[in-house]
Amino acid sequence: MNEKIIMPKLGMTMTEGTIEEWHKEVGDAVEKGEAILTISSEKLTQEVEAPISGILLSQDVETGDEVKVGEVVGTIGEVEGDIAEANGEEKEAVSEERVSSKENVEKVAKTEGERAKAKTLSNDRNRIFITPLARKMAEDKNLDIELVRGTGGNGRITKLDIKRVEEIGYDYEGENPSEQSAPPAMNVESIGEGLPSMRKIIARNMRESLAKSAQLTLHRKASANMLMAMQQKLREEIEEAELDIKITVTVLIARATILALQDYKKMNAIYHDGELIEYDEVHLGIATSLDEGLLVPVVKNAHHKTIGSLAKEIKAVSTQARGGDADVDLLSGSTFTITNMGATGVEYFTPILNAPESGILGVGALQEEFTLNSNQEVEMEKKIPFSLTFDHQILDGADAATFLEILIKYIESPNLLML
Structure with missing residues (x-):
């Protein structure tokens, strides 16, 4: 029996959280109540605990990703044999979301070595990393994601990037939906870079507060x-x-x-x-x-x-x-x-x-x-x-x-x- 790990809601206004760090790798044994990963919200950082004992079958998101509350971030199974099956389904779905139509080189890996090799080959191609929510927003607003600069983990395009482009225009050369020249996009990931965890969260909260209010x-x-x-x-x-x-x-x-x-x-x-x-x-x-x-x-x-x-x-x-x-x-x-x-x-x-x-x-x-x-x-x-x-x-x-x-x-x- 598999158990999904979901993004918890840490506060009244929290709609999404950021993956700060995975403490376990795919294939590792975990105990119920053991910390699997650390997430951060607007106000604090918190560890997410394993809902059951078993094997970590999949990591559906990467460090730095922004994930909506309630969405699945990983899977835990009771038997080690479930790893290949879980990765065969979960990783293929993730790959289809992340890889452009020009590439089809990353296959579902059955071992850690094959996954690493496939990842290396994929990184040599043109890739567009984008969260599902950001992709849906871009489609709804008829925006060209190839002209959007991602500020999430690994250059991933997030909903904040889509909102920014909608307000001030594309980041790269091309049609500008607002007919304005786009200033350089702020790299959200760089805010608080090099600071301790709490100070980094404070830095982001303060910048976000100033950006969203007058x-x-x-x-x-x-x-x-x-x-x-x-x-x-x-x-x-x-x-x-x-x-x-x-x-x-x-x-x-x-x-x-x-x-x-x-x-x-x-x-x-x-x-x-x-x-x-x-x-x-x-x-x-x-x-x-x-x-x-x-x-x-x-x-x-x-x-x-x-x-x-x-x-x-x-x-x-x-x-x-x-x-x-x-x-x-x-x-x-x-x-x-x-x-x-x-x-x-x-x-x-x-x-x-x-x-x-x-x-x-x-x-x-x-x-x-x-x-x-x-x-x-x-x-x-x-x-x-x-x-x-x-x-x-x-x-x-x-x-x-x-x-x-x-x-x-x-x-x-x-x-x-x-x-």
Whole structure:
């Protein structure tokens, strides 16, 4: 009995994953639960485990390939004799998809040596590597794939390449569907080249976020005198009650942000695959710095939590992320993100959207300024600088300014956080 290995869905918005590395070769014995390959999505890298014990009969995709969620990436069988049969069916289908009409030299191999020899002969011919999805898209749009430069593994043409050609024209000389000269195509595979795995994923995510959205950042300060006074009072009362809760400024800002998102739902939205979804629920991402990079664990249903429970959960998810225990559920599903750089002394910055979210709030270092009070007397005032990045495709500057106004109302009138 054979068992297919499929591309899993690692997050709410994941539609495809990238094959990072195969840990087993065709013919190797595998145990149920053993890591067979590593895949990466928009936010993390994860190992795919063997669904059964047996022999790896086929690798239907190669390292660097982009595969849609639910598609088959390989096959495991219970007996070694199934290898030739599986390869005879699976490899022939793959070859028909990859090899141009001019070549027919790669035959189904029965041994590793024959497969290597056939691959060498095939590489000497003209080949067009293209994913099934990209081929279908090209056919639907009547595009000539010979004029498209593939940026996937082994120069494979992916759906991103088809979308690029549709928008800006062919990569090679020939008819241009948009009647524009095509600039050099960006090699997606080169993004983050030479960096550790996590940094490479971060590099790709940041570039993709900037490429798919029109990002703009607004900056504004809020008076924090009353907020800081509330924090001090809460700390004293918690200490007297001997409760194991730590109320930080981040927790209070998070609570204010949650209330502002419920008041102004335009900002509590995601824009993905041409669909805009506004959420009633607030799933708050908390950007968490690690030595090797950055993760964004998520506090689910944050709008249902009191200040105390919010403090506990922010601490829990951040600790889990830093400890290397972050799983798919912890890192997915956010509708809005907060990133706090106050501890570094930075006042204002331009945070990049945690795609596909519509907004991200940057929090800067607490400042002290001399101001005039209502009696025209000079006094020292604490202020918190905010940097709100939003997607200008779906929100205008006035929308972002309105959200900041609501947020600052809660920061400057912190008793409202108790409601």
